[in-house]
Amino acid sequence: MSKVKKIAEDFLAKYPTMFSADFKANKKSLDQLAIIRNRALRNQIAGAITALAADKEPESDGIEIGESQVTQVSEPDSPESVAQQAQ
Numbered sequence: 001m002s003k004v005k006k007i008a009e010d011f012l013a014k015y016p017t018m019f020s021a022d023f024k025a026n027k028k029s030l031d032q033l034a035i036i037r038n039r040a041l042r043n044q045i046a047g048a049i050t051a052l053a054a055d056k057e058p059e060s061d062g063i064e065i066g067e068s069q070v071t072q073v074s075e076p077d078s079p080e081s082v083a084q085q086a087q
Contacts (some may be wrong), residue, residue: 008048021054024046057073 012019012035018029026046036042 004044005048008045011045012049012052013055019049019053021050021057023050026050026053 011030015029015033018033019026023046026049029041029050030036031040036045058083
């Protein structure tokens, strides 16, 4: 396991409410929690935290919300309703 990934896991374990699947927000949270003088290292840690946080987020329940539209995935039709629609 790389040092960056280990550091990311440690931050996520200690401060689970400070991080999310948003990279920019994670960079800001890291700036508040630690002094990381190397910008590239901070970005690598924030990226690793983002990947870990995205993996831990629950899956959607079939409803997707976009910026301009709301899409709901419907249940498949039953054979009876398909027969009624055909008549």
